[in-house]
Amino acid sequence: MKTVLITGSSNGFGYLSVLTLARKGFKVWATMRNINGKNKVKKEELESIALKENIAITVAELDVTSDRSTNDLVNKILSEEENGLDVLVNNAGVMYVGITEAYSLKQVQEQFDTNFFGVIRTSKAFLPLLKKSSDGLIINISSLAGRLIFPYFGIYCASKFALEAYSQALKYELKPTGVDVSVIEPGPYPSGLLYSGPEEEDKAILESYGEMANVPKAMLQNFEQFYKSDDSPNPQEIPNAILDVIEKKKGSRPIRQAVGIDYNTNELNNKTSPIQESLVKDALRMEHLI
Numbered sequence: 001m002k003t004v005l006i007t008g009s010s011n012g013f014g015y016l017s018v019l020t021l022a023r024k025g026f027k028v029w030a031t032m033r034n035i036n037g038k039n040k041v042k043k044e045e046l047e048s049i050a051l052k053e054n055i056a057i058t059v060a061e062l063d064v065t066s067d068r069s070t071n072d073l074v075n076k077i078l079s080e081e082e083n084g085l086d087v088l089v090n091n092a093g094v095m096y097v098g099i100t101e102a103y104s105l106k107q108v109q110e111q112f113d114t115n116f117f118g119v120i121r122t123s124k125a126f127l128p129l130l131k132k133s134s135d136g137l138i139i140n141i142s143s144l145a146g147r148l149i150f151p152y153f154g155i156y157c158a159s160k161f162a163l164e165a166y167s168q169a170l171k172y173e174l175k176p177t178g179v180d181v182s183v184i185e186p187g188p189y190p191s192g193l194l195y196s197g198p199e200e201e202d203k204a205i206l207e208s209y210g211e212m213a214n215v216p217k218a219m220l221q222n223f224e225q226f227y228k229s230d231d232s233p234n235p236q237e238i239p240n241a242i243l244d245v246i247e248k249k250k251g252s253r254p255i256r257q258a259v260g261i262d263y264n265t266n267e268l269n270n271k272t273s274p275i276q277e278s279l280v281k282d283a284l285r286m287e288h289l290i
Helices: 012-023 040-053 067-080 105-115 117-130 154-177 203-208 210-227 237-247 265-286
Strands: 003-006 027-032 057-061 087-090 137-141 180-186 256-259
Touching: 003 012, 012 027, 012 040, 012 237, 027 040, 040 057, 057 067, 067 117, 087 117, 105 117, 105 154, 117 137, 117 154, 137 154, 137 237, 154 180, 154 256, 180 237, 203 210, 237 256, 256 265
Parallel strands: 003 027, 003 087, 027 057, 087 137, 137 180, 180 256
Antiparallel strands: none
């Protein structure tokens, strides 16, 4: 039985992935912040389902922006999991949507601390365990916004572009260790991310945009209406994609795949992949590594 750790498991893709993988026979660590506070109900809900269905779910505290929280969880898994950890799913994220210029530097840092540095923090912490697995795997949940630029999503896009670069470099470098890395890029889904970020802090800059300052909110409202329509995509597609990646043979997993309404992102990925792979081969050949 493989052991999987999923970050951001209190709602959205994370919550659905916990249930999907546990019901498929995996032992799942469902991690989230504030399990004795804000997310206490979610914790108890998952534990109740696990007991009722006799599936393996352990709910644990994890704040991906905290070194201490991350290290505490590593020690907990080391003490409780005889077979360590096989799969890390970095799902925790937040979405800042607004006038890019009007976000303060502090807000930009906060966006990156969850979406980018949080992934680095958990990856570095759990890689020693993943390297001991016979099939270690990191799955990073990115976004179409990690490959395409959407106006008013500038800060969010930047964090996801950084995640994509980090993930691909990690995939090349970890290959000799036996650990795979794969990125899943969800399209628009009703996942709870839409209003997860704060409003812009720099009000003077915001006011200088006049009526344009209202455009981001209108975009969010349009997405919200779309999610209520019959055409809204099913967020269960993301846990299904995660399961598919886990079940693929080691070494055959794609570096990235867009899921859902992809705005031709998969076409972009297919066209750029040969260029990227050729570059890497040339670079490694010059260093006499292949």
